[in-house]
Amino acid sequence: MSSGAASFPGAFPVHPDTHSGITNAKLGMWLFLASEVMLFATLFTTYVVLRVAAPEWPRGWEVLNVPLAMANTFILISSSVTMVLAYAKCWDKDLAGFRRFMVLTIALALAFLVIKGFEYGAKFEHHHYPSTSIFYAVYFTLTGLHGLHIIGGIAILGYFLAMSYRQDYWEHPLFLGRIEGTGLYWHFVDLVWIFLFPALYLL
Amino acid sequence: MTDHAAHRPNVALYLKVFGALLVLTVATVAVSHLDLPKGPGIAVGILIALVKAGLVAAFFMHLKGEKALIFGLLAVTVFFMLHLFVLPVADHHALQERIVPIVPQGPGDIGKPAEGHH
Secondary structure (H helix, E strand, C coil): CCCCCCCCCCCCCCCCCCCCCCCHHHHHHHHHHHHHHHHHHHHHHHHHHHHHHCCCCCCHHHHCCHHHHHHHHHHHHHHHHHHHHHHHHHHCCCHHHHHHHHHHHHHHHHHHHHHHHHHHHHHHHCCCCCCCCHHHHHHHHHHHHHHHHHHHHHHHHHHHHHHCCCHHHHCCCCHHHHHHHHHHHHHHHHHHHHHHHHHHHHC | CCCCCCCCCCHHHHHHHHHHHHHHHHHHHHHHCCCCCHHHHHHHHHHHHHHHHHHHHHHHCCCCCCCHHHHHHHHHHHHHHHHHHHHHHCCHHHHHHHCCCCCCCCHHHCCCCCCCCC
């Protein structure tokens, strides 16, 4: 019993791996996220060690823009919601709804980057660079790496939004799994920020 | 019908989680204004962050109701992550005792501990 055999030439039926019940794509994405957890955990540990060892360290709100970061937190959480709603629309095979929520997710992600840009711009204007101090090195490295992940995520989201305009791609039985995988990555990026925000700005 | 290894979405639940996340974000900032001492302040901040992370992981990432294999993978990850957090600071007591002031030493003194330390 093949599931969802698509209509275009070269289409193949899709079964999840019957041994584990999980598709290779989903398992692969979780493995990738596990490696990303180690990456950010390493940087967090570095931050802790450097901060504890430092003779002095500013409180986050003394140096960083908490209202902007709080806005960014709301933006990223909202983008996680729109992402999971895009997945729900994909499940319902609601193409217009899917595209709407993908566009919203991308727009929110871009808004996050714009605000980050203002934050970084303000720092550079005052001649605060990663090389200025260990505090700024930590701040720029952590938020910069996270920002790169946002940019990568925007590229992936844009790709699938564009692909949804091809009927054979939209109707492909693997498409839902791809959107779910994209969602997993995007929620992870949100998760990292959920920890970054208090760790850098509020402590 | 389509053979879904994927999870059935529940929009009402997603919106409820969204509400909870917004409230918890406000709580995170509110707590930071309470001027708690460092230890409790960090603990509360991390605790709220863990709850938010748990909500995102369980409901948005569909971990609730996910197959055991994924949990196994995450358990291994968390196991090593905890080691990663602990190991760099695990011997900080021993390091404190070993800190010695820099004393000029002649070539014959190489290997000798500084005066007053054993």
